[in-house]
Amino acid sequence: MNKILKSLIIASTFVSVGANELVDKIEKFKWDNIDVTYIQDDKFPTYNVTIFFADGAIKDGRTKGVTKMMFDLLESGTNRFSLNEIADNLEFYGVSTSSNVTHEFSSYTYSGLAKDVIPTTKKICHIFRDAVYPNQELSKAKKSLIAQRQNLVSNHGELASTAFRSISLKGTPYVSDVRGRLHDIKRIKRSYLQSRLKYFRDDVKKKVYITGPRSLLKVKNIITDECGFNAKASFIRRLDTEVKEIKKFNPEKPLIHFVEVPKANQAQVRAGVYIAKKQDPGFENLEFMSQYLGGGFTSILVKELRTKRGLTYSAWATAGMQKDYGRSILSTFTKEETVGQMVQEVVKILKDNSEATNISMEEIEKVRKAVKGGFAFQFQKPSSFMRQLVSLDNSQVDIKRFLEYTESVDKISQEDVAKTVYAAFPYDKVQIVVLGDKSMKKALSKIGKIKTYSYKNFL
Secondary structure: OHHHHHHHHHHHHHHHHHHHHHHHHEEEEEEOOEEEEEEEOOOOOEEEEEEEEOOOHHHHOOOOOHHHHHHHOHHHEEOOOEHHHHHHHHHHOOOEEEEEEOOOOEEEEEEEEHHHHHHHHHHHHHHHHHEOOOHHHHHHHHHHHHHHHHHHHHOHHHHHHHHHHHHHOOOOOOOOOOOOOHHHHHHOOHHHHHHHHHHHHHOEOEEEEEEEOHHHHHHHHHHHHHOOOOOOOOEOOOOOOOOOOOOOOEOOEOOEEEEEOOOOOOEEEEEEOEEEHHHOOOHHHHHHHHHHHHOOOOOHHHHHHHHHOOOOOOEEEEEEEOOOEEEEEEEEEEOHHHHHHHHHHHHHHHHHOOOHHHOOHHHHHHHHHHHHHHHHHHHOOHHHHHHHHHHHHHHOOOHHHHHOHHHHHHHOOHHHHHHHHHHHOOOOOOEEEEEEOHHHHHHHHOOOOEEEEEHHHHO
16 A cells, blocks of 8 residues: 555656656747747657648548558658668668548657667658659558458457447548548549648648757758748648537437448447537546546446446447547447347446436545556656647647646546536437447347448448
């Protein structure tokens, strides 16, 4: 017990001291029209650079998946180097690269040894400026993606999550999968990728996030002069969209979206809703509620569905906001013969926990200790802190508010948790998706109205 208490004290101290020290090290300046955030880190001779673009997959329009493929295949070849030559060069310098595409924003990250940042940044800039997306590499990538989409039918968990996104976000610009579906992937051409890269270079507002020794700042002229980024680029994706139609369901008879997969031997269950920006309960409440409801083996969902009723092995739930929208997701699975009971229990749990009188103070205190203890580990490395900073900047959340999270957690009450459960998982409006064999429909029809889909609709 003393060891646990000591760990919590150390963690709390690290939050207040370590995090604030990092904040004190944040420097902001401009390189031409590019906003730069820099955190000096001399502990190791390494660096981490993230180039943030203020637009994402919403740009895709009719053919989904173009933006993600454009970033994924950046290193597939330029007018001077082949994919293998680029890979060999980056490997020689021990460089790690990755990209992230959401509906609202995109980013490209590279990291390595500080002594090699100049030649590495030159190579990265060359790629951004001169990527040509060779037809041979594009063809290989499309074949691989098509095979992955077709194989979704054998990955029921992934397929259920894909279907849930499409169904729960219907009527919003965020409904599509950023990867695109089969018909999208087949349509993508080399010219689409080249045009999208040009758009991101010329039109989209950029930010650069850097961690490492101060010597890294000498990459300024390379990024501004050699990446081909337009100094006047100013487009920022702004979109606050409301759901066109929010249907109200009777909590005793919710509408069930059933995705039929032949010979499925278990039922995948998903539940949640789209959260409009004006309905945002605040990230403090959402993170706390997520931990309380479905944040691990001590969560309410696991206790009720696994421990008490033996309906599943695991269950989790989470909810969060991006800049212009948010969503909630509850995920679990069960046997065919218990699918009806599972759906009813999920709705009952959400309903019960939307009332403060059903939430025990003992559970609240347990979650309070867990989230405060885990919060500190987000600041272990400046690069981890920087990733959090990118997310906060995009969501327009002040870093000071984030650092006051543990203080906010101390104020969260049973009433706050109940209100947030209903805001994120309203039992009378929640979208429920069940994926399984058609034999499961009989049990589900006893609960309420069913709308049936073929799994092929989501490939």
